Amino acid sequence: MNESLSNMRAGGTVDKKHFRFTDLALDELATIAGRTPAYIYNRKLIEQKINQTRHYLPDDISLHYSIKANPHPQTVTMLAAQVDGLDVASHAEMLLALGTGTPASHISFSGPGKNDIELKAAIGAGIVIHVESVGELDRILKFGEQLSKEPNLVLRINPDFTARQSGMVMAGGPQPFGIDVEKVGNLLLKIKANGLFCKGFHCYAGSQMLNAELVAELQAKTLDMMAQLVDAHQLSGVSLNIGGGFGIPYFENDKALDLNYVATRLNEKLISLRRHMDIDKVIIELGRYLVAESGLYLARIIERKTSRDKQYLVLDGGMNHHLAASGNLGQVIRRNYPVRCLSSQAGALTETVSIVGPLCTPLDVLGADLLLPILLPGDLVAVLNSGAYGFSASPHRFLSHPPPLEVLI
Numbered sequence: 465m466n467e468s469l470s471n472m473r474a475g476g477t478v479d480k481k482h483f484r485f486t487d488l489a490l491d492e493l494a495t496i497a498g499r500t501p502a503y504i505y506n507r508k509l510i511e512q513k514i515n516q517t518r519h520y521l522p523d524d525i526s527l528h529y530s531i532k533a534n535p536h537p538q539t540v541t542m543l544a545a546q547v548d549g550l551d552v553a554s555h556a557e558m559l560l561a562l563g564t565g566t567p568a569s570h571i572s573f574s575g576p577g578k579n580d581i582e583l584k585a586a587i588g589a590g591i592v593i594h595v596e597s598v599g600e601l602d603r604i605l606k607f608g609e610q611l612s613k614e615p616n617l618v619l620r621i622n623p624d625f626t627a628r629q630s631g632m633v634m635a636g637g638p639q640p641f642g643i644d645v646e647k648v649g650n651l652l653l654k655i656k657a658n659g660l661f662c663k664g665f666h667c668y669a670g671s672q673m674l675n676a677e678l679v680a681e682l683q684a685k686t687l688d689m690m691a692q693l694v695d696a697h698q699l700s701g702v703s704l705n706i707g708g709g710f711g712i713p714y715f716e717n718d719k720a721l722d723l724n725y726v727a728t729r730l731n732e733k734l735i736s737l738r739r740h741m742d743i744d745k746v747i748i749e750l751g752r753y754l755v756a757e758s759g760l761y762l763a764r765i766i767e768r769k770t771s772r773d774k775q776y777l778v779l780d781g782g783m784n785h786h787l788a789a790s791g792n793l794g795q796v797i798r799r800n801y802p803v804r805c806l807s808s809q810a811g812a813l814t815e816t817v818s819i820v821g822p823l824c825t826p827l828d829v830l831g832a833d834l835l836l837p838i839l840l841p842g843d844l845v846a847v848l849n850s851g852a853y854g855f856s857a858s859p860h861r862f863l864s865h866p867p868p869l870e871v872l873i
């Protein structure tokens with residue numbers, strides 16, 4: 465683990481007095497950004513994370529970036545140059561991905577509700593479509609004929625198992641995502657009957673998984689399921705996208721995913737599969753894992769307020785900019801993201817404070833009961849682990865404050 469990542473990962477609520485985001489202090493970041501609130505993404509940390517991930521993963525894995533985790537255009541452009549492909553979930557993400565120069569055959573398009581315009585654009589550009597239902601396949605076949613273009617088809621499977629201990633389960637049982645595995649055979653026949661080929665399979669089962677054994681087990685089950693389909697339907701040269709869902713340790717006591725363990729088990733599995741199967745490539749698509757720890761949300765204190773026995777610090781931005789840190793992005797229990805601050809006060813005095821945003825709702829809390837140095841209006845507060853599902857996953861229009869800046873340094 466490199467020093468910068470482990471520093472960010474340290475979590476906790478006690479300020480590290482001289483916290484630096486790689487080589488810059490919070491006031492230097494604010495000066496560069498020009499104003500707060502701002503999301504700051506760190507190019508060096510993203511590169512380190514990609515290199516670290518590649519170092520562990522088997523050499524023959526294609527590493528894709530899921531744009532939905534952080535669609536900031538400059539950040540996507542720098543990521544695109546370092547990964548093997550991009551995963552998109554909308555027309556806008558598709559255009560962003562194409563604009564990076566990534567070949568269309570290395571861009572995949574997932575999502576349960578792809579509209580006609582999106583499907584035609586994907587077929588027109590030659591993007592890999594992760595087909596998620598019979599109806600969607602029918603529309604793709606129709607548009608392919610209309611455009612006289614062969615669609616690039618991969619079937620997304622909803623397996624008959626689930627992702628255990630996942631922060632968000634997206635497979636197993638009834639799902640809007642993917643084709644139930646027992647129906648995949650019928651769709652393969654339909655594709656064949658239309659003179660087309662299924663180029664492979666995709667399965668994305670869940671997000672924010674930290675248990676290496678369970679991730680390895682899920683990957684093995686996913687590959688076994690795909691291998692059975694390949695055998696049963698005599699497919700060759702397939703590409704197998706086994707999802708990702710690798711988590712990051714957001715909170716105190718979270719343990720980082722043991723990627724070495726996951727990669728070792730995956731490597732063993734792939735060696736044995738490749739012995740009897742013609743696999744073109746195996747893809748892992750990651751969003752959060754590649755970018756979450758490389759971003760922070762920087763805000764300034766507007767007001768200090770004491771209410772009865774509680775001390776509050778009110779920031780110039782809150783849940784409207786960072787829904788996840790406020791605990792309102794699907795979390796069952798609200799927990800504090802790690803916070804760092806820069807106090808203008810000399811000395812080592814600390815106090816217990818709650819950090820809230822400027823919105824008129826009790827939901828707008830970015831840090832509850834933190835032990836921090838004494839902070840005054842004008843001082844800076846940074847919420848770490850904010851590089852994924854931050855800016856784009858927040859309700860910026862709520863209460864009509866201006867949106868935060870996004871800066872890649």
Ligand SMILES: Cc1ncc(COP(=O)(O)O)c(C=O)c1O
Nearest residue numbers: 530574668671672709750751752
């Ligand atoms: C199909 C698909 N791929 C990739 C991702 C990215 O997940 P994560 O950010 O957890 O890596 C998601 C997230 O919902 C997804 O639905």
